[in-house]
Amino acid sequence: MDSPMQSDANPPIISVSNLRKQYDFTHGHRWGLFGPRRKNVSKDGHVALRDISFEIRRGEAVGLIGKNGAGKSTLLQILTGTLQPSSGSVHVRGRVSALLELGAGFNPEFTGRENVRLSAAALGMTRDEIEAKYELIEQFADIGDFIDRPTKSYSSGMLVRLAFSLQVHVDPDILIVDEALSVGDVFFQQKCITKIREILSRGVTLLFVSHGLNSVKSLCDRAIFLQGGQVVADGPADEVCDLYQNSLTTISAQARDEAVAFAAMAGATEGESVVRAAGRTERINDPGFEQRLSQRSGGGELVFTGIEIRDHQDKAVHAIEQCGEVKLRVEMLATQDIPAGACPGILIRDANGVDLIGLNSNFHNRYLPAMQAGQRFVWEIVAHLPLSRGYYSLHGGIKPTPDSPYFYDRCFSMAVLEIMGNPLSWGDYGGRVIHPATELNLYTLD
Numbered sequence: 001m002d003s004p005m006q007s008d009a010n011p012p013i014i015s016v017s018n019l020r021k022q023y024d025f026t027h028g029h030r031w032g033l034f035g036p037r038r039k040n041v042s043k044d045g046h047v048a049l050r051d052i053s054f055e056i057r058r059g060e061a062v063g064l065i066g067k068n069g070a071g072k073s074t075l076l077q078i079l080t081g082t083l084q085p086s087s088g089s090v091h092v093r094g095r096v097s098a099l100l101e102l103g104a105g106f107n108p109e110f111t112g113r114e115n116v117r118l119s120a121a122a123l124g125m126t127r128d129e130i131e132a133k134y135e136l137i138e139q140f141a142d143i144g145d146f147i148d149r150p151t152k153s154y155s156s157g158m159l160v161r162l163a164f165s166l167q168v169h170v171d172p173d174i175l176i177v178d179e180a181l182s183v184g185d186v187f188f189q190q191k192c193i194t195k196i197r198e199i200l201s202r203g204v205t206l207l208f209v210s211h212g213l214n215s216v217k218s219l220c221d222r223a224i225f226l227q228g229g230q231v232v233a234d235g236p237a238d239e240v241c242d243l244y245q246n247s248l249t250t251i252s253a254q255a256r257d258e259a260v261a262f263a264a265m266a267g268a269t270e271g272e273s274v275v276r277a278a279g280r281t282e283r284i285n286d287p288g289f290e291q292r293l294s295q296r297s298g299g300g301e302l303v304f305t306g307i308e309i310r311d312h313q314d315k316a317v318h319a320i321e322q323c324g325e326v327k328l329r330v331e332m333l334a335t336q337d338i339p340a341g342a343c344p345g346i347l348i349r350d351a352n353g354v355d356l357i358g359l360n361s362n363f364h365n366r367y368l369p370a371m372q373a374g375q376r377f378v379w380e381i382v383a384h385l386p387l388s389r390g391y392y393s394l395h396g397g398i399k400p401t402p403d404s405p406y407f408y409d410r411c412f413s414m415a416v417l418e419i420m421g422n423p424l425s426w427g428d429y430g431g432r433v434i435h436p437a438t439e440l441n442l443y444t445l446d
């Protein structure tokens with residue numbers, strides 16, 4: 001049933017309520033005493049979506065994330081009307097433009113030009129509208145002479161170029177972009193992301209399905225996490241993406257035992273590369289550590305208990321100068337005996353939550369020594385971070401071995417680091433990462 005929203009200034013453009021989708025598997029015949037019975041029966045079914053409810057408002061950019069088989073495609077197909085729900089209601093208001101399957105809707109025997117005109121008409125554009133937009137569509141797709149060849153001769157990259165170009169130029173109210181985009185080359189992907197941002201700034205609603213969490217975080221303000229056909233989280237994109245990332249690394253106790261056994265073996269053979277004790281230090285004074293964490297996962301055998309940032313004068317700070325020396329120090333506590341070979345790492349993300357820099361001990365072929373239950377250590381990384389001015393978040397993880405999907409501890413949002421601008425040495429650079437060159441050369445030509 002529709003809820004009365006007349007008084008709402010920005011009513012939902014997509015409303016989904018108690019949605020359920022079951023795929024029925026129909027068996028050919030049921031066998032009776034005297035052979036097959038006539039009637040087909042459908043006994044089994046797979047519930048791909050259950051009890052899904054959410055609303056999306058005009059202008060929202062929403063990421064849809066989840067593992068393979070979570071139900072994302074099923075949900076999108078229902079939203080675009082190509083699949084019927086088993087029960088529940090779905091209301092979509094406005095023109096939906098969806099790139100669900102590569103070139104789906106194109107007739108392979110027709111040329112790109114013909115397919116663009118036919119598909120645009122099918123999406124409700126008038127002849128004049130199509131003529132006005134055609135040049136832009138062809139230009140953006142940039143597939144040269146292929147535009148006049150049948151689309152059956154296109155590579156998958158060409159198909160996605162043409163399909164995406166059509167999709168973004170039909171003035172949609174709702175733009176649905178699926179994983180198909182990843183087929184294009186990196187330059188085309190960047191061009192698409194820029195185009196999506198431009199469309200978003202005009203108030204179009206975006207539903208973006210991707211396994212690339214960085215793209216979701218940079219494009220969307222909200223994300224919906226589907227698991228086993230159910231919504232497990234719906235909220236700010238960075239938090240929901242972290243939750244999803246956490247869910248991917250939570251694995252069985254057996255896998256943990258295997259990883260730890262492997263670490264024990266590796267530790268025994270790679271004694272040389274274990275981090276050597278650098279001397280004694282005092283404990284890190286960070287009483288608010290646990291409260292600051294936005295998410296935490298892992299087995300808990302070896303855990304972070306605090307973090308500290310120090311500048312080039314060894315002073316505890318929250319801000320450092322661009323390209324100045326920084327010491328990132330984390331305190332760790334072994335709650336059980338830990339074999340040698342574990343590797344800690346710190347991840348630096350920008351203000352959108354996009355991963356920028358990973359500082360892992362194993363990148364330097366260094367691992368932690370064996371630890372006994374109750375022991376504490378401080379691990380310190382000294383670096384010159386090539387970041388432009390702004391705010392960055394620090395996240396930490398400790399694994400038994402570099403390749404293990406198992407984490408002893410994984411902490412999101414351990415601390416915020418401010419990079420201060422230094423107008424004398426660095427201009428008003430607008431990017432996120434800067435790189436101080438080691439040499440600048442000028443050669444004359446003969």
Ligand SMILES: Nc1ncnc2c1ncn2[C@@H]1O[C@H](COP(=O)(O)OP(=O)(O)OP(=O)(O)O)[C@@H](O)[C@H]1O
Nearest residue numbers: 023046047048066067068069070071072073074075
């Ligand atoms: N036509 C179908 N008949 C039967 N089962 C189906 C059908 N389509 C999908 N399913 C099942 O429904 C579940 C959800 O599938 P869906 O394709 O929606 O997931 P997804 O999240 O889009 O996965 P992916 O990321 O791999 O595309 C899966 O278990 C899948 O096997």
